[in-house]
Amino acid sequence: KQEVTQIPAALSVPEGENLVLNCSFTDSAIYNLQWFRQDPGKGLTSLLLIQSSQREQTSGRLNASLDKSSGRSTLYIAASQPGDSATYLCAVTTDKLIFGTGTRLQVFP
Amino acid sequence: NAGVTQTPKFRILKIGQSMTLQCAQDMNHNYMYWYRQDPGMGLKLIYYSVGAGITDKGEVPNGYNVSRSTTEDFPLRLELAAPSQTSVYFCASSYTDWVRDEQYFGPGTRLTVT
Numbered sequence: 001k002q003e004v005t006q007i008p009a010a011l012s013v014p015e016g017e018n019l020v021l022n023c024s025f026t027d028s029a030i031y032n033l034q035w036f037r038q039d040p041g042k043g044l045t046s047l048l049l050i051q052s053s054q055r056e057q058t059s060g061r062l063n064a065s066l067d068k069s070s071g072r073s074t075l076y077i078a079a080s081q082p083g084d085s086a087t088y089l090c091a092v093t094t095d096k097l098i099f100g101t102g103t104r105l106q107v108f109p
Numbered sequence: 110n111a112g113v114t115q116t117p118k119f120r121i122l123k124i125g126q127s128m129t130l131q132c133a134q135d136m137n138h139n140y141m142y143w144y145r146q147d148p149g150m151g152l153k154l155i156y157y158s159v160g161a162g163i164t165d166k167g168e169v170p171n172g173y174n175v176s177r178s179t180t181e182d183f184p185l186r187l188e189l190a191a192p193s194q195t196s197v198y199f200c201a202s203s204y205t206d207w208v209r210d211e212q213y214f215g216p217g218t219r220l221t222v223t
Binding site: 004031032034036041042043044045046049089091093096097098099100101102 | 113149150151152153154157167168199201207208211212213214215216217
């Protein structure tokens, strides 16, 4: 059974830091992996989608990598800002989307 | 485009009551989904639909029903509400399937059953 784990569960950093969020999954037979952002009281916003044949995707200050064989993905956020404060979820696609429990990020000025 | 809209935003139900959570999308997406998110947990798929008239069960379908009479609408019905159904419910849609296409999410409905 596919399980998705995100570490750490919560992270608090000062503005300007570069940071890494981790996502691990138990079964490497995935089609793709997605990173989402969730703001309090709001829905999810898709940030990056990495197909299983890809190693990384970039969007602005965000860079996501995928190592399927080791069951790991990282989301790198460069030069963090208070507006980055949110919960970040990763999800792997098998016969359905399977979500991790998220990392709650707080960036303070 | 409004994207994916959900109503209501909040609802409190008594045990045994019924209600329908509404979901609509204006992006002409074929696929629509219902998820629930329990506190501190990831999202779990309840039901999904690949087009009008076609629905299928997800991971946690018990206690729920869906229908898809139009491309735009995908309501979720709770027949006999139970405390275990207290959760935040998200509707999502995508143009093609979840393997090839990203999903767009609505803002959620926070449901409390007491």
